[in-house]
Amino acid sequence: MDFSFDVIAHNLPYLLAAARWTLVISVSGMAIAIVLGVLICAARLSHSLVLSRLAALYISFFRGVPLLVQLLMFFYMLPHIGIDLPAIGAAIAATGMCSAAYTAEILRGALQAIPRGQSEAAEALGIPPLALWRRILVPQAIRIGLPSLVNELILLVKVSSLASVVGIAELTRVAQNITGETYRPLEIYVTAAAIYFVINFTLSRLGRLAERRLQIG
Template sequence: MDFDFSFLADHWRTYLHGAWYTLQLSFFGVLLGTLLGVGFALMRISRIWSLKFAASAYIEIIRGTPMLVQVFIIYYGLTEFGINLSPFIAGIVTLTINSAAYMAEVFRAGIEAIDKGQTEAARSLGMTRSMTMRLIVLPQAFRNMLPAIGNEFIVIIKDSSLISSVGIAELMYSARTVQGVIFQPMEPLLVAAAIYFVMTFTLSKLLGALERRLRNQ
């Protein structure tokens, strides 16, 4: 079988545009998901039963349902309540709520891995519970959780391909568009796969370098 990639001369901008959309969706999804995940992690380890239950229910529901179903509910289902989101915003919301559920468990595990003696020492010095968490526990937990956060970013980059189902011109959508124009089923997908690999491989190397730098400090 002979592969023909000559179409890239005319369609490389389509792929570039799609890759840029993919990176934007992934960046905002992980950023907002991390912030939301911290909140759910703190609720998960809270002594208040109602907060703990709400966070646990959220995490189990989101992790137990497919992201494709979630994006359809957010983009199409919310119209029943008069909420009409653009495909791009619906994509960010979906990636955010999905990432938050996984990041909440990452942060919970990271927080609980910190020696409780440090918390007790901070409290004995007069620091409040919130100050101890913000100044002592979370900075150490973040350093330990950096590999897991990086892995979540990589997963979100790949899972963002599902957002193409609501018409966002991200990378997978761009590949399918090129397929329809040149009538070649394989080559446009191979190009998309190569771009996904370059993005995830580059990110993993950058995060590895950051992790080593933090470890040596």
């Protein structure tokens, strides 16, 4: 079977349209992960034993259960407790909450790299704990952990293909559907792989650019 560029040209618009859902799931999930990850990280480092244990349990659960299982749990379990999310909402929520466990650990490692003297100086100046986290600790932690956070976003782009199990027409699902219609798997999957590569390569370059801009000389 010859490699046909006509097949690629004809189906490329459909694959690019599907890639938008891949980006929506990944970027939205990462946004949730950062916000929730900061809160979980703060709880994990809290002097409260209850908060610390609950945060550790959250991290252990979401890192220990496969994302596919979590996605199916969100999609099928939430309606039973009165939360009726559409498939895309369940995928974003599951992706974000799973990634939040990893993001919290990334931030916790970054926070531990910040000199303790900064917190002590802030306390001596009477800066409230919330302002200390919002204005001093979290910005530095994000800067220090930026390479790992970019890697986490790239990972989310790849695992977003799992959303196809709940019927979302993201890139992998659409590639499978087109292959079933055209019987041209080589061209379609090569094109899908190229789109994934372009997305992740772009994210990697943007991450390196942001890292250089935030770097302290």
